[in-house]
Amino acid sequence: MLVSSQTDLEFVGQAGNGVEGIAMAATALPDVILMDIRMPVMDGIESTREILAAAARRGGPQPRIIVLTTFDLDEAAMRAIRGGASGFLLKDADPEFLLAAIRTVHAGTSVIAASATRELFENFDTHVATVVPEVFEKLTSREKDIFVLAARGLSNSEIATAEFLSEATVKTHISRVLGKLGLRDRVQLVVFAYENGLTD
Template sequence: MIPVVVVDDEPMVCAHLRTILGSAEDIDVVAQAQDGAEAVEAVVRHRPRVVLMDLRMPGVDGLTATERIMRLPGPPAVVALTTFDADTYVMRALRAGAAGFLVKSTPPEDLINLVRVAADGHTVLSPEAARRLVAASGGERAEQARELVAGLTERERQVLGCLGQGRSNADIARLLHLSEATVKSYVSRMLVKLDCTNRTQAGLLAHEAGLA
């Protein structure tokens, strides 16, 4: 089973998410929280593998809660929930260590699959969410992204494009006919070259540069 904590200040949103995730045989919503402080307590108490975290909440917000959770030993994957009324919150969540982000209107089947992806330690970067965030970021960010990736080799650009599609190292290895160790090495080098702190940031950069 994949234990999940759902965090949102709207009880109806929590109930909706619980209903969707509860329909999956391999997912167990072990707790829900309505602010960031409760979220941290729930993570400490229940040790989930995935946290679905609303970003904008009264009191302790989702950004602060994400930062606190990521400082815990063996933290879970935190996936930011957003309505995209403020894309800067998403970027700050990624810098705080979030494993990815998705829109609250994500279809039920996609939501279930994305929770499974996050639980397996992979990037959660739904195409719809990435497109909307890139569109909101404007042309200046796209130009900066293209300048950053210009220094990559062709193979590194291919791997980066795969990250933008949310692929795991195993998927990339099969697609590009490489070993997983080689893919891991490529990803590590690219994160340094691109000044990205995690795979999700690199995947978003791939979208901004038009590689995904």
């Protein structure tokens, strides 16, 4: 009802479990999926992986997946992000925030439940690497600075202020960083940073 009430959004399907979700995604080809973490038959983590893998095999655009969870610090949400989800929200999120999140991920940006970025990655074992990956050295000094600020959860405007740059320039740098590191979005950037000890 919430989605259908918006003139720019269209509700295309609903599934009762992860297996049904995979089938629905294959036929309805949604742009954005709201995925419950805990479902019968197959959970949202495995379903997320399967949906994205199927989309990759088809060669078409991949749906953006927002994971819905009950707990602010949920290890399952972390695993879903590693599996390719574009972020996570709490199930009690304000309706307007949920709608904004759908539009945000459709536009190519990621979302994480407010104030949870640092806590999410610091409270779980991420097997932090002790050696900086070679691919990271492909970044310029400026790109490394912007990478660290983005990994800490700063917005483009906040990075622009901190680095005395325009937002457009920051956006360009972020795109280059993602491209060089082979990352899809800012959520994957945060995971990459924490797993490789690159947040300091």
